[in-house]
Amino acid sequence: MADTSAFLDQQLVNGSLYESEQRLANRTGALMSAKITGRPTAEVIAVYAAAARPGNGNGIVLDIGCGRGASTLALTQVLPQATVCAIDASAALLGATRSRLRAHDLAVHTVRADFHHLPLPTGHAALAVAAFCLYHSPTPQAALGEIARCLAPGATVILATKAADSYASLDRLVAKAGLDPDATCRPGLYGAFHSGNLRSVTEGIFTVTAVEHEAHRFRFRDLAHAAAYLATSPKYQMPDDLAGNADAITDHLRRTLAEGPVETASVVSYLTATRSQGRP
Template sequence: MTSPENAFTHPATASRLYQEESRLAARTSALHQAKIQGRAVAEVIADLATDHLAEPRQAIVADLGCGRGTSSRILAERLRPRHLLAIDTSQAMLTAARARVEGAPTRVTCLRADFHRLPLGDVTCAVVVAAFCLYHAPDPRLVIAEIARVLVAGGIAIMVTKSADSYRTLDLLVAAAGIDAGATRRPSLYGTAHSGNLEALTAPILPIVHVEHEEHRFAFTGLDHVAAYLATTPKYELPSAMATDPDTIATALRSRVIDAPVVAASTVTYLIAKRGDAS
């Protein structure tokens, strides 16, 4: 990445991030192996939908930015909605999601679409989930407005994001090791929709009925584990020879910093908004 812009929204990089399912799988695996505190996000989403929706089994549910389909599968199993729509702009992600939801106990359709322009009619969905995806929009308010358009009266939007300073310890480590001296000054990947601004983005568009914040903590076992994560993130400006090579990153880290466990944190925010009228 050569631009100071957020890599999740920069047009020169965003389209490449999810061309292959393996990169997101490696990123998720590195974080899951490190996680020592925090609930499973997909299960929390399903809990919130159950708590705030009167009859989920009659609902049409849309899972925006469904990625590899983890939340789609949990929603299908837990809510048993009339129809679940797994939506993503990446064909690679949809292929992975389709395999994950195969055999789900409800009807599931995988749709390739831009969340700025959902291929859904007005007042269609009783639940719209947007987990860890709003920060891919340069202006998330446009996506939230699209979510509001497709919600039925009384329908709920469940939005999930992270704090802007997530994994700050890794920024400090990368800068200290000299592999990206400007690491601490790079824009947050979550800068457009994060724990600190999600309510302000949503409130003018949809009434907010519930917000909760939860700290997630991660203990990377050592520099090899850290490198496995760093090789999947677009945040840093690493030399091209090492950018996606965990072994080369780990070697470079060891040359400057002590190989020891590394603890990082991120606040995960859940927000529920409800459409209160049929207009």
């Protein structure tokens, strides 16, 4: 059994997890169609960003680990005078971000980079967002230090992550069905940077101003709907003929479990902080 989170496996992170946008699109689509409580995270981030008034509204804004661009779009819309720069290590996801903004007749600067080594000048950005990405770092404090380097003194950072035990009921379902008997023992996807440690990891690099935790609940309508999400998870170790195959996972679930809705939950945590006036 693997003893490291799949999100820390750099071969996966730099390869199959994000070599195209499709896995992430499938994952997000299945999860969002099951959501019954919880605000859209991009909208929450936009509210925090608007309140920060970076550079009086026209400063440089960094969306680090931008993914498919949901937060980039929200930032561009709420800060129309700002210069928004979307940053991600995946060329495919940067392409998806550009396409998303083009669909709204908006342009965005994109930079392909690892958040440990940002090809950006020191002390220029007025705001940085890093949402659902720092758990890919075995040393998130080092990544935060690099983000701090890029920010002007007094600038704001907005971070978002999830609880370490998010979607635990799905682990139990996978184990009960025999898809991965050790599912409940697998390292969590959010183990390196999660709701329980984001304040302690951030303090010392930034001055924390607020932390907010919000429960999100999900109800997949049936086993096929749950399988569409499970097929996108890098956490489980399923047989080769099942891994990544939503139809095959559905068939297996239906043979081993009673059909019906599947419920799960997560906690999404937001932290806002400011860059100190001295050196980061």
